[in-house]
Amino acid sequence: MKNIAIIGGGISGLFSAYFLHKSGYKVSVYESSKIGVECSYGNAGLTVPSHFEALANPGVLKKGLKWMLNPNSPFFLKPRFDMDLIKWIIRFNSFCTKKNVENNKYFLRDISLYSTSLYKDLMNSTDFDFDYKNTGLLMLCKEEKTLKEEEHLIKEANELGLKGRILNQDDLKQLEPNASFDVLGAAYYEDDGRVQPYDLIIAIKNYLEKEGVVFKEDCTIKDINISNVKIDSIVDNNNNVYYADEFIFTAGVYTSNIAKKFNLNIPMQGGKGFSFKVDKNDALNFTTPMILAEEKVAITPYDSYVNFAGTMMICGEDKSIVQRRVNNIRNASNNYINGLDIKENQMDDLWAGLRPCSPDGIPYIGRSKELSNLIIATGHAMIGISLGPATGKIVTSLINEEKPDLDIEKMNLYRF
Numbered sequence: 001m002k003n004i005a006i007i008g009g010g011i012s013g014l015f016s017a018y019f020l021h022k023s024g025y026k027v028s029v030y031e032s033s034k035i036g037v038e039c040s041y042g043n044a045g046l047t048v049p050s051h052f053e054a055l056a057n058p059g060v061l062k063k064g065l066k067w068m069l070n071p072n073s074p075f076f077l078k079p080r081f082d083m084d085l086i087k088w089i090i091r092f093n094s095f096c097t098k099k100n101v102e103n104n105k106y107f108l109r110d111i112s113l114y115s116t117s118l119y120k121d122l123m124n125s126t127d128f129d130f131d132y133k134n135t136g137l138l139m140l141c142k143e144e145k146t147l148k149e150e151e152h153l154i155k156e157a158n159e160l161g162l163k164g165r166i167l168n169q170d171d172l173k174q175l176e177p178n179a180s181f182d183v184l185g186a187a188y189y190e191d192d193g194r195v196q197p198y199d200l201i202i203a204i205k206n207y208l209e210k211e212g213v214v215f216k217e218d219c220t221i222k223d224i225n226i227s228n229v230k231i232d233s234i235v236d237n238n239n240n241v242y243y244a245d246e247f248i249f250t251a252g253v254y255t256s257n258i259a260k261k262f263n264l265n266i267p268m269q270g271g272k273g274f275s276f277k278v279d280k281n282d283a284l285n286f287t288t289p290m291i292l293a294e295e296k297v298a299i300t301p302y303d304s305y306v307n308f309a310g311t312m313m314i315c316g317e318d319k320s321i322v323q324r325r326v327n328n329i330r331n332a333s334n335n336y337i338n339g340l341d342i343k344e345n346q347m348d349d350l351w352a353g354l355r356p357c358s359p360d361g362i363p364y365i366g367r368s369k370e371l372s373n374l375i376i377a378t379g380h381a382m383i384g385i386s387l388g389p390a391t392g393k394i395v396t397s398l399i400n401e402e403k404p405d406l407d408i409e410k411m412n413l414y415r416f
């Protein structure tokens with residue numbers, strides 16, 4: 001039985017560990033912090049076949065300059081002199097085209113639907129309990145122009161075989177009779193859903209631990225030993241050495257720097273976002289997750305609280321919380337949901353996370369050509385939770401030397 005080392009205990013690492021364990025491998029997970037507390041913690045938890053447009057798209061480029069000049073915008077790039085950042089921006093800009101969106105939309109649809117079907121299968125498994133709901137997703141629009149853009153996207157989604165429609169205010173009332181929104185209308189994407197990402201990760205961890213999977217927390221892998229074009233072992237911050245037959249790096253935004261040790265160029269920037277939770281109250285009495293289309297704020301209702309998440313700051317590895325931007329998320333939410341007036345002392349569990357963003361908006365999943373026992377799985381940007389099960393399954397196929405269930409060429413590690 002092969003020994004597999006997974007470096008990084010976020011959603012990508014945990015689903016890889018799960019499916020590898022189910023395939024009969026002996027798995028160990030190495031995590032520099034605690035399992036699941038980095039980018040996979042406070043995110044919006046949305047599963048999103050509706051996100052078939054890559055992050056790099058003409059809309060972002062068009063609004064880019066306006067957003068850059070506005071300190072309250074949902075997208076922000078912190079200027080700094082850093083060659084990796086400069087190269088990343090040049091590449092990102094070159095992918096903000098219709099052609100990139102067209103090239104990638106079928107792949108993004110397919111991998112999202114594949115992952116959603118795996119989430120649904122897992123709900124029927126007795127291995128661990130978790131809370132996935134096929135709730136659909138609302139894109140709430142205040143402005144006529146945005147609603148028109150959403151109409152166009154819904155049409156495209158329908159052409160891709162995804163279920164969705166435009167809702168007017170009456171339709172919205174019918175869907176959510178106990179809440180009221182100050183909007184013109186909404187797009188409703190029916191294939192989407194939500195999980196509670198951290199609870200899910202801990203449920204997988206607890207199950208795997210009972211099954212004998214080893215988790216090493218507070219263990220930063222800082223070096224690798226190579227012999228005969230293979231990784232022989234990894235070394236942690238206390239100089240402990242760990243051996244395995246195969247090594248999988250699912251270290252999120254940090255994978256880019258680690259990959260330089262293997263002479264592998266997988267450009268990535270951290271896309272910082274923030275979130276907080278508010279206990280349910282009368283104004284928050286709804287069950288469908290929503291994105292405020294103009295403000296790019298994601299609002300995810302759970303049984304007893306609602307998660308508010310947003311902002312994309314391209315800012316390297318800086319995880320500090322910027323209170324002004326957190327307040328923007330709160331103010332935007334108060335603006336769209338009638339009767340909502342979130343006060344600072346009601347905002348619990350304030351959090352910042354770094355989305356691992358590739359320049360073309362597509363993840364990196366594949367086997368190294370130089371080191372035969374190395375696999376990388378990262379770069380999921382805004383859809384890492386959505387694609388968690390698909391990532392784990394694809395990694396497992398690569399280890400099994402089987403053809404994955406879908407074509408993974410778009411995620412090629414050597415495309416830059």
Ligand SMILES: Cc1cc2nc3c(=O)[nH]c(=O)nc-3n(C[C@H](O)[C@H](O)[C@H](O)COP(=O)(O)OP(=O)(O)OC[C@H]3O[C@@H](n4cnc5c(N)ncnc54)[C@H](O)[C@@H]3O)c2cc1C
Nearest residue numbers: 008010011012032040043044046221252273383384385386
């Ligand atoms: C505000 C916000 C909202 C979001 N909303 C959604 C959403 O609704 N739906 C969705 O699908 N996605 C969403 N995302 C994106 C999603 O959170 C990420 O894509 C996903 O969490 C990435 O998971 P990961 O496992 O690749 O990385 P991480 O969760 O960051 O895991 C990587 C792990 O590797 C560890 N690590 C790093 N270096 C080392 C090392 N040298 N040694 C050992 N361990 C190491 C880190 O400590 C970390 O725990 C959102 C993100 C943000 C910030």
